[in-house]
Amino acid sequence: MNNTSSLSSESRVSPAVIAERLSAVGQLGIAYSDDYLGWLLGAGDGSHPTNPVRAQLATKMLVDELPLATTLVDPASVSHARVREALESVHDPDFVARVVDDGVDDQWLGCRPEMGQTAMTMFAGTISLTEAIIHGTMTVGFNPQGAKHHAAFSSSSGFCVFNDMAWAAREFVAAGLRPLYLDWDIHAGDGTQSMLFDSNIPTLSIHNGSAFPGDGMTRDVGLVGTRHVRHHESNHAFNWCVENTDGDDGFAWAIDEAVAVIDDYQPDVILLAAGADGMGGDNALGVHNTYTYAGFESAAIAVAQAASRWSRGRVLIGGAGGYQPLTHTPRVWANVVEAIYLGVNR
Numbered sequence: 279m280n281n282t283s284s285l286s287s288e289s290r291v292s293p294a295v296i297a298e299r300l301s302a303v304g305q306l307g308i309a310y311s312d313d314y315l316g317w318l319l320g321a322g323d324g325s326h327p328t329n330p331v332r333a334q335l336a337t338k339m340l341v342d343e344l345p346l347a348t349t350l351v352d353p354a355s356v357s358h359a360r361v362r363e364a365l366e367s368v369h370d371p372d373f374v375a376r377v378v379d380d381g382v383d384d385q386w387l388g389c390r391p392e393m394g395q396t397a398m399t400m401f402a403g404t405i406s407l408t409e410a411i412i413h414g415t416m417t418v419g420f421n422p423q424g425a426k427h428h429a430a431f432s433s434s435s436g437f438c439v440f441n442d443m444a445w446a447a448r449e450f451v452a453a454g455l456r457p458l459y460l461d462w463d464i465h466a467g468d469g470t471q472s473m474l475f476d477s478n479i480p481t482l483s484i485h486n487g488s489a490f491p492g493d494g495m496t497r498d499v500g501l502v503g504t505r506h507v508r509h510h511e512s513n514h515a516f517n518w519c520v521e522n523t524d525g526d527d528g529f530a531w532a533i534d535e536a537v538a539v540i541d542d543y544q545p546d547v548i549l550l551a552a553g554a555d556g557m558g559g560d561n562a563l564g565v566h567n568t569y570t571y572a573g574f575e576s577a578a579i580a581v582a583q584a585a586s587r588w589s590r591g592r593v594l595i596g597g598a599g600g601y602q603p604l605t606h607t608p609r610v611w612a613n614v615v616e617a618i619y620l621g622v623n624r
């Protein structure tokens with residue numbers, strides 16, 4: 279924790295203020311298992327930018343800072359059969375079998391069967407939170423290893439293997455709810471958009487239009503390098519592209535427009551891919567944006583206010599990306615979750 283201790287005082291709400299606000303309507307659920315620490319992509323030696331220690335650090339911050347509100351949920355509480363059924367309801371069963379049964383995927387090198395099981399555990403974390411929100415035992419849920427937003431129907435992409443948010447959105451619909459998906463990871467939520475494109479579920483993505491994945495669905499290829507939109511309104515798919523140089527101003531521009539879409543749709547649950555990879559400073563992935571703690575906090579407050587207006591405070595949050603895994607990433611995630619939880623319980 280040494281690397282994060284110098285950051286821990288930034289933007290943290292004081293314990294006294296937290297205690298005062300804890301006449302909470304609902305609980306904050308965090309899906310976490312030490313099994314997440316096995317998510318070692320690439321060479322498998324911890325050198326990959328997605329170092330899963332970021333999930334452990336963010337969870338510890340939240341447990342320490344919101345001790346009375348936080349409930350840790352073990353993804354292992356979801357049966358293997360349930361996870362498999364859920365995976366096959368949104369993904370090609372052959373793809374699922376390749377990953378889970380054979381442990382083979384191009385997100386890690388060679389054949390490592392244990393990685394397929396870890397991918398299932400991370401997906402199970404989102405299942406457990408989704409069910410808790412549906413049953414009304416929690417209002418805000420956070421899976422730091424959730425929102426694997428590049429994963430597509432029959433293939434993985436961009437460090438993402440199984441698309442938990444696409445499953446969760448459909449599960450909320452099946453439960454009679456009206457979900458909306460918002461994604462502020464600095465990379466486009468292309469997988470989630472494609473998997474929900476023919477549903478009536480809105481997908482909103484705020485991302486750097488010059489960055490991965492660079493497809494024409496989430497950016498206008500003729501406008502790369504400029505701030506622009508690429509909407510498919512008949513499919514409820516909205517994309518705001520910020521520039522390489524954009525910081526909090528660009529983030530706020532897009533959040534304001536996204537809130538207008540949210541207010542128009544009036545969802546009764548919000549799914550948030552809360553990527554921390556727009557954060558300024560050195561990172562292991564060559565991201566050039568310069569969001570700050572203040573920018574993330576403003577965005578989180580806007581989500582909390584929208585959730586208070588329309589969704590009785592129900593927000594399902596996935597960590598998505600973040601490539602400062604020992605420093606800014608867990609601090610940004612914890613701040614965002616705290617701001618949303620405290621905001622909807624105000």
Ligand SMILES: [Zn+2]
Nearest residue numbers: 463464465599
């Ligand atoms: Zn990203």
